Amino acid sequence: MKASSFLQDFKAFAMKGNVIDMAVGVIIGGAFGKIVSSIVADIIMPVVGLLVGGVNFADLKLVLKPAEVVDGVEKAAVTLNYGNFLQVTFDFVVIAFSIFLFVRLISNLNRKKKATEAPAPAPAPSKEVLLLSEIRDLLKQNVVDKQSADNQ
Secondary structure (H helix, E strand, O other), X not given: OOHHHHHHHHHHHHOOHHHHHHHHHHHHHHHHHHHHHHHHHHHHHHHHHHHOOOOXXXXXXXXXXXXXXXXXXXXXXXXXXXXXXXXXXXXXXXXXXXXXXXXXXXXXXXXXXXXXXXXXXXXXXXXXXXXXXXXXXXXXXXXXXXXXXXXX
């Protein structure tokens, strides 16, 4: 396999509209995720923590084994950081809800756009089609006339 044909195949793949659209979506989604995470961590969670008694969710943890000093070396405590888990779960819920609202808004706008667009009028038939239609109608009339004459 030549390197040039491989590069040409890759270029053809990368230039397809869906791949580029997906890449843009991933980049914008990543930036959107950071914004929502900041809103949750820096604005929403401190207010929620204040409402439930001044708790900082990032500090909530269950100590499984306390920190200890052995031979002058300090070993860190073993903890379950469930507060961080709650924070990340709340981030996910807010991001998912935001994306749901955005997709719903886009769907409603597309639905309204389709409803307001009037269907294009059918193009006028060509002269050949009109002539053929006349011939067909005349042939049908001749058949009907012949059948009525045979019945009498």
